[in-house]
Amino acid sequence: MNAVIDKQEPAGAGLRKPRAHLAGAGGVYLDCGNADIDMSIQERIWAMARALREDARLEGIREVVPGVNNLLVLFDPLRLDPGAAREHVLRLWEDIAPGRTESRQVDIPVVYGGEPGIDLKDLAENAGLRIQDYVELHSSATYQVVCLGSTPGFAYMSGLPQRLHAPRRSSPRLRVPGGSVMIGGVQAGVIPGDAPSGWHILGRTALDIFDPRRDPPCLLMPGDTVRFVPQKVLA
Amino acid sequence: MMQVLTSGAMNLVQDRGRTGYLHLGVCRGGAMDALSLDYANALVGNEADAAGIEIAMFPFKLRFDRDAVFACTGGDARIELDGSLVAPWWSRSARAGQTLVVQRPARGMRVVLGVSGGVDVPLLLGARGTDLKAGYGGFEGRGLKRLDTLALHPHHGLALPGAGLGCVPRQVPELLRQLAEGCVTVRVLPAAEFEEFTAESVQRLFGAPWTVTADANRQGYRLQGDAPLQMTARRELLSHGIVPGVVQVPPAGQPIIQLAEANTCGGYPKIATVIEADLWRLGQVPSGCALRFERVDVAAAIAALREQDDDLRALRANLPLVAKRLQ
Numbered sequence: 001m002n003a004v005i006d007k008q009e010p011a012g013a014g015l016r017k018p019r020a021h022l023a024g025a026g027g028v029y030l031d032c033g034n035a036d037i038d039m040s041i042q043e044r045i046w047a048m049a050r051a052l053r054e055d056a057r058l059e060g061i062r063e064v065v066p067g068v069n070n071l072l073v074l075f076d077p078l079r080l081d082p083g084a085a086r087e088h089v090l091r092l093w094e095d096i097a098p099g100r101t102e103s104r105q106v107d108i109p110v111v112y113g114g115e116p117g118i119d120l121k122d123l124a125e126n127a128g129l130r131i132q133d134y135v136e137l138h139s140s141a142t143y144q145v146v147c148l149g150s151t152p153g154f155a156y157m158s159g160l161p162q163r164l165h166a167p168r169r170s171s172p173r174l175r176v177p178g179g180s181v182m183i184g185g186v187q188a189g190v191i192p193g194d195a196p197s198g199w200h201i202l203g204r205t206a207l208d209i210f211d212p213r214r215d216p217p218c219l220l221m222p223g224d225t226v227r228f229v230p231q232k233v234l235a
Numbered sequence: 236m237m238q239v240l241t242s243g244a245m246n247l248v249q250d251r252g253r254t255g256y257l258h259l260g261v262c263r264g265g266a267m268d269a270l271s272l273d274y275a276n277a278l279v280g281n282e283a284d285a286a287g288i289e290i291a292m293f294p295f296k297l298r299f300d301r302d303a304v305f306a307c308t309g310g311d312a313r314i315e316l317d318g319s320l321v322a323p324w325w326s327r328s329a330r331a332g333q334t335l336v337v338q339r340p341a342r343g344m345r346v347v348l349g350v351s352g353g354v355d356v357p358l359l360l361g362a363r364g365t366d367l368k369a370g371y372g373g374f375e376g377r378g379l380k381r382l383d384t385l386a387l388h389p390h391h392g393l394a395l396p397g398a399g400l401g402c403v404p405r406q407v408p409e410l411l412r413q414l415a416e417g418c419v420t421v422r423v424l425p426a427a428e429f430e431e432f433t434a435e436s437v438q439r440l441f442g443a444p445w446t447v448t449a450d451a452n453r454q455g456y457r458l459q460g461d462a463p464l465q466m467t468a469r470r471e472l473l474s475h476g477i478v479p480g481v482v483q484v485p486p487a488g489q490p491i492i493q494l495a496e497a498n499t500c501g502g503y504p505k506i507a508t509v510i511e512a513d514l515w516r517l518g519q520v521p522s523g524c525a526l527r528f529e530r531v532d533v534a535a536a537i538a539a540l541r542e543q544d545d546d547l548r549a550l551r552a553n554l555p556l557v558a559k560r561l562q
Contacts, residue, residue: 021427023478024508025536029427033473049258063257065476067500072476074257077511077537078544149476149500152260152369156474156500193369210260212359212371218259 018093020086026062026077028086030093033069037158037186041069042146043098046222050099051092058088066147066222068156101223103144108190108205108226110139110181114234116204117181123200127163135233137161138202143188143226148218153192153210155220160188172198179204181228190220236300237350237385240334243292244378247365248354248385249347250286252495253372256360260499263479264372265364267453267495267518268345270404270543271309275349277551278306278326278402280393285353286363288379290346293339297385299329304351304393306401310343310519311411325401326393342414343519352390367453368496393554396561402550404543410516418444418525421513424536426481426505428466436464436488440506444525445490451522453496458526463488466504477501480509480517482528492517512539 018032030048032041045066052064052073060079065072075085112135113120124134143159150156160183168184176182176197181190184199191197192209209219220226249272252265266272266289276285288295293312299305306326307314314321315336321327323346329335337346356363356374365373374383393400413419429437445458464484476499477483483491483503492509493501494517507528509517520526531539 019427022424022508022533023426023505024424024480024511025533025540026511027478027508029475031427031475033475035471037473062254063476065258065499067475068473070473070475072257072478074478077533078541082533082537147474147500148258149260149474150498154260195368212261212369217261217360 018090020090022082022086023072023074025082027072027074028082028089030071030073030089032071032093037068037146039144039158040098042066043101044093044096045069045071046101047096047099048089048092051096065149067149068146103223103225104221105225105227106220107229108181108207109231110203110205110228111231112203112233116177117202117234119200120202123164123166123183123202126166129163131233134164135230138164139228139230143228145220145222145224145226147222148220151192151195152212153218153220155189155209155218155224155226157188157226158186160186166200168198169200172196176201177204179206179209181205236387237303238298238300239379239381239383239385240296240298242295242379242381242383244380245291246295246379247289247367248286248356248363248373248379249289250284250362250364252364253360253362257476257499261360261369262366262496262499264366264453264495265362266347268309268347268515269518270406270515271345271347271518272349273547274324274402274404274550275306275308275347276353277547277554278308278324278393278400279304279349279351280554281349281351281353281390284362285349285388286356286373287347287349287354290337290348291344293337295337295346296334298334299331301331301387303329303387304395305329305335306349307337307346308349309346310340312340312343312346313338321399322401324403324407325399326395327399328395342411344521345518350387351393352388355386355388366496393558394562395558400554400558400561402554404546406543410519414519414524418527419516419520420527420529421516422510422531422536422539423482423507423528424510424531424533426508428470428504429506431466431468431470431504432484432506433465433467436466436506440464441528441530444527447520447522447524447526449522453494455491455493455497456517456520458490458492460489464490464506470504472502472504474500474502477505478508480511480514481505482507482509510536510539512536512543
């Protein structure tokens with residue numbers, strides 16, 4: 001159950017120089033991104049987030065938020081000088097060894113299609129696949145949680161097979177039911193609670209993705225690998 | 236205990252919000268006008284993390300079921316305790332059985348009610364504030380309704396002189412004047428993609444006023460200007476964490492200011508960030524009002540925050556002494 005990603009590579013090797021911007025006086029935003037998601041960059045981001053959380057010398061840090069190939073660090077600017085924070089984050093990017101990211105494997109049971117998976121039929125048609133083959137392709141892939149965000153517990157996942165990539169809906173739905181298993185662009189995800197979304201809905205899981213009273217509240221964490229397990233495919 | 240007699244769905248138990256959970260997708264939330272919350276708490280002798288009530292729908296009525304010290308801060312509302320007028324930014328004693336009525340402010344959007352002890356709702360993810368979008372925190376994760384009964388933490392409150400005590404933050408008279416004139420200024424710092432906007436767009440951002448549209452709530456305000464803001468080249472960004480106060484520019488070019496309950500990740504380019512010391516002002520700006528962005532540097536942003544911090548610290552240190560002397 002507890003696999004560990006353990007990759008060692010020379011610091012900064014082959015990666016393009018990131019840009020560090022201030023996000024207000026109390027924030028530094030490190031943007032390492034190119035057009036596509038790069039998981040080797042992401043492993044460095046995760047390692048930086050760990051280092052920043054564990055470094056007790058950094059007084060005044062309030063939030064460390066890994067995004068997709070980027071990192072937002074928020075702090076109290078009355079206790080930590082923003083220029084010094086920016087320098088620290090840039091230096092950390094150079095020095096960090098990607099190290100070990102804890103990774104659990106999480107299986108998500110899914111009822112595909114029908115009313116819970118209202119877009120499945122159209123998606124399959126657009127991909128030129130039979131519904132069964134679409135489900136087979138979606139559920140045989142291995143996904144990885146890149147970061148959490150947007151709404152509580154929402155996991156942005158990489159690993160969606162290219163054949164299934166589909167641009168987001170031109171206008172978002174005002175309410176997508178919690179537990180909906182979705183795809184959007186090149187990403188996959190499960191929406192934890194009822195919320196608006198422009199992603200396509202393939203099915204639904206009964207798993208509780210986010211519960212603020214649970215410890216930890218999130219079912220999925222960055223680095224976790226995810227598989228979708230078909231329970232049923234509805235017409 | 237306090238019993239709600241009249242309320243609306245946007246009246247919420249709020250505190251300073253959640254810190255340390257942004258990486259899980261949990262937004263900061265908390266009071267839209269945090270300066271008013273801080274003063275409401277200070278004026279009744281509460282700790283800074285106590286929960287009060289953010290009132291955005293009026294009239295709001297409640298009955299005190301125990302003796303308490305209270306203060307209403309924020310908009311310049313008409314406030315009555317059993318029919319007798321109480322000034323905003325003023326703490327008073329209420330006896331069990333007395334009724335408090337807060338009317339719609341002439342200027343400003345929100346009133347914050349602080350009560351000695353603070354509203355006793357369960358601590359969830361480190362805070363007591365309501366996350367309305369996610370539906371948790373505060374009082375059952377929702378706005379207050381008629382006949383809701385709110386518990387208070389035990390507290391004796393400040394030992395007040397008979398007429399009570401008050402303190403208006405130095406920034407408030409200026410904001411009320413701007414609200415009356417229909418144009419509020421907030422200070423901003425350039426954000427990550429600032430340099431990628433055209434020179435005309437940057438000029439427009441700081442030149443003309445922007446109107447707050449009807450699409451304005453705890454998540455953010457959509458703004459409308461005469462002409463859209465444009466980048467020199469369109470660029471797709473990967474999802475990234477954002478801060479309350481960030482001014483995003485979607486492809487259509489009309490900016491959005493993300494606020495307390497914003498999604499924690501965004502993808503739109505960011506042109507500016509409203510400085511932390513001015514976020515409370517936005518909590519008082521109604522739809523239809525104009526906003527003007529004033530560019531400042533980091534030193535000015537920090538100085539403004541330090542001034543607020545020092546003022547509040549001084550108030551907290553001096554209130555008990557002043558109260559004692561006046562008794």
